[in-house]
Amino acid sequence: MITNWFDDDPLFNRYYPYDAGYRYYFEHEWGIPVQRDEQLFEFLSLGGFAAGLNWAVVFNKRSAFSAAFDAWQIEVVAAYRPEQITGLLSNSAIIRNRRKIEAVIHNARLIQQIRTTQSFKDYLWQQLGHQQLIIQPQYYDELPRTALTTSWF
Template sequence: MSDIVIGEDGLARPPWAATDPLLREYYDTEWGMPVRDERGVFERLSLEAFQSGLSWATILRKRPAFRSAFAEFDPDVVATFGEDDVERLMSDAGIVRNRRKIEATITNAAATLALRDEGGLAELVWSFRPATTSEPKTLTEIPTTSPESVALSRALKGRGFRFVGPTTMHALMEALGIVDTHLVDSHRRGSSGIWD
């Protein structure tokens, strides 16, 4: 049994990426592809934090507004945001207006800058790549946490990051290609070049 849906284009995808054109495009071209640059990892970490408790489709639809509001997720700029910026962001209907998540993004930008002395955010996050990845046939077989996401969460919290719980960090690892949780029958399985 598999949870795969075959699209009109003949490609196999999970149900969440099978109908909505925006989610399908994201699944086909971005999700699970390796991201190793600081800004790219910081953006995805930030968006995963904002997604907590919400649907990914909501975040993806708001991503252009998030990028504009947060200076294209340039951590050097976001780290300088002050209370006026928080108020500006709280009045921006284009993004998720959650004060704690906005403040966490600013805090995380400063923590990202501090990590440069240790090799940087991307290097730290990728250092938690496991030796193996799951091979789910159904959605229920896809893990939501792992020992590595728990350890990554702990490491980031220890360096001052916020909204980086184990489930959020597992989602980040999936998005960055650190783990491959594409269903085994998906046309994207193994496409990252990281896992066979």
């Protein structure tokens, strides 16, 4: 386990002790560098669906999203047409927000373009200067609340 929990962390206190899936996510995925483009695409997409919502709502629909978006296969999602969008909008197992669904498809197409010259993973790591951000606060309230700059590396 690499995640450090704080006594004052509301996510830990609300979800972690009671939800095995949430525990697994935070112990085996959260904060661990991702090597597969499809997994990065999944995280990007789920993050988009979480905008304006509680992360737990999206997290609990994760398997439904994976099924709905063809296991996050970038080439497949990039090829979606209006009939697939209509199908997604009628899928009650996922969040049916047209703009968010269209954003996922749009992002798949952009990733497809990036992958003509390099992997999506390499593209993202390049944006970070090929360095993982590591911060070591002692308390939850010490976590940064705004975008981090390179001074944090």
